């Protein structure tokens with residue numbers, strides 16, 4: 001029986017698409033962004049992560065395994081348990097990660113099951129996959145949450161480990177095929193948030209009819225502890241989160257887009 005490697009399933013999400021959603025987190029990602037908020041999502045295999053607990057004032061560590069192989073039936077049962085909430089809130093299920101397209105066969109089966117049961121589907125993707133994979137899932141995906149990070153190919157490769165031409169090609173493919181897309185830009189101070197990069201992203205998305213909204217996702221410190229628990233050095237230790245004023249300034253860059261622009265999604 002086919003299984004997928006899943007590292008989390010969260011119900012009642014309100015930031016991963018319309019309504020109240022169940023988000024399925026696939027493990028494995030072809031990118032390695034230095035700001036990644038889910039470092040435990042990157043490897044396409046189960047892995048150990050420490051948890052620090054305190055007892056009688058003393059800290060001790062427990063090792064837990066992140067990522068579990070789960071069957072289609074098992075995952076779909078979780079999705080199905082939330083159908084009445086989806087119906088009431090006009091929500092659905094979001095496949096996220098990691099990168100869900102890395103396990104495209106498993107994803108496709110879940111998407112087809114959702115379509116069969118009339119459940120709204122969103123795929124949250126970094127865009128780095130083959131056109132064939134996009135072609136397979138396109139007919140069963142109601143919404144793509146599509147990340148655009150850096151327009152400079154050299155910077156994209158430096159900060160994510162992969163070039164960006166495949167990602168841009170896939171975005172244009174979604175345009176040609178009338179997909180419904182929300183573009184998401186992770187705002188990382190000093191890396192993705194300079195005016196040159198943001199203006200270049202704006203120039204890419206402005207003519208695209210498929211892009212219905214732009215979400216700006218501001219950097220935060222919440223993943224710091226995960227890096228410690230995984231014994232990985234955290235290169236962004238020194239970076240301060242945004243002030244509201246700076247976020248408002250950044251949002252102004254996109255003022256002339258004819259689509260809604262949100263901070264935080």
Ligand code: SF4
Nearest residue numbers: 029031033036098126
């Ligand atoms: S694409 Fe997302 S999940 Fe993958 S490394 Fe980058 S931030 Fe992490």
